[in-house]
Amino acid sequence: MDLRDRRRRVVLVAALVAALAAGGCSASGGSDEATSAAGAGTAEQGPAVAPDQAGAGGPAAAGTGAPNLQVEQRSIIYTGTMLVRVDDVDAAARSAVAAVTAAGGFVGGDQRTSVDADARAELSLRVPAARFTGIVDELAGLGRQERREIRTEDVTEETIDLDARISTQRARVESGRKLLARATTISDLVSLEGELAKREADLASLEAKKRRLADLTALSTITLTLLGPDVSTADEETELGFTVGLSGGWKVFLASMTLLLTVLGALLPWLVVLGVPLAVLLVLLRRRRRRNPPAAPVGAAPPPGVGPQPPQVSGAQPPVPATRSAP
Template structure:
């Protein structure tokens, strides 16, 4: 009976030691797993900028993400407006001055001025106007009222996708330049310093090129271009653009024009050679003809040979009647 309580106490102590050991192992395992997860997260965070930079350097890595067009309203899109108009006026210089005032009133300026005036009224003036995009239509209408409108052509180009793409590329390239400068400040050797300086210079050059393209697009979208041509009273109007016909008629027309062009070239060459032919060819032909004639007159006349084959006698034979003497 006394041995039984001792056995129970010993068993309880052993069970407690075993349970405490298992708890310590489980706590160590959880701590180690937590540490591993923390290390893995740190590695991922540290590797994230490098991965982004690698994807920026190699655009092929981001091909899995489909590109989508920006969903913007009409007033938020980047649109380039270009227009040309021809107006017939009585005084081209006065009309050119009025068009300059219209452009300046709209908040623009004159980008080019080419005038060809004449006292006979056949002069022309061509001006290139840069006006804000929101004043494009009103400026064109104002120019058409300066005289009689002869022709008008309006073109638009939507560059919204190019603008959005340039913004994204500029942001990525700016981040690459910043990371390169950070690495340059941490260089520990001369070789690393030279290599990083070259890399940073290349990245800054690419960034400057992208920013220049963005400024060019911004200028074209902010200021529209209008080319206005003022025609005098006697100046010929602009030629209409004829569309080339297709099919058999188009081929026949092209072949006929090619034949006329070839004949024109041939006649031009012949006209250029004709004076030389007359100046050199005629004297040469005259000398050759005279030489042939001199040779023909100098050659001996061939003797006449009768059909029998023998030469002609010097004197005709005497007749038999002449040889006979008369008889008494």
């Protein structure tokens, strides 16, 4: 609003009030004029406030500057995790993919096990945020739902902050380009090119974060696990007690014996091919040594310290070694 228009309006209101007090004008006429003046002032003030609100991402609370957006205007990331037990895992998985595709989403990941004893499928589904609740309820109807977990993350303030930083960074990039166009020396040109490249890299990083947030808020993620009727889950309560421990120990013992027998079965052919001839050869060598003991070499000297022993006379006392007396 122009300062001159504001002063003119203040003077006009003051004149109307003075006329009402002095001349005793009718209350209806004064009320109409005051209302028209107030409406004109509001109409003139509206465009001046709109840019501030647009820059803040919506109406702001007085004094705090925090956004006061409605739920429909906020940026919210929805993620869900579901566990559903079905009779036919493959058929249920096909139905889930068809429902997500019909809603405008797509499959981000698909892992399946078709073994009857352990039939399961884990699907990562991306669906539009507006269809998130409906798709979750439709997936729960595929079988018997055993677990559902829905998480939300409000990223409105982060989105607004990114918008402001992107606008500021774009202005910095534009100013850097203008300075680069006016560079006259080589040193200034090199310095400005380096600064401009850094600003453009920062701008690209901010824009990538904004695109990532936009993708997460536009498309919600649902992790769906489908289990067969006889498949146990890891989240089931662990039973305690002597019988449970005995059963677990017996299972471990059987598994260990199975592993041991598997190893023995793998080694048995090698033992038959190599072990039997080797055992026969060792037995033959041992028998040969027993029949032909090794003879002592002729003229071999006795071991050191061992000489010919004198004959022993029966009844004779062994000689007593002489002892030396102390000097």
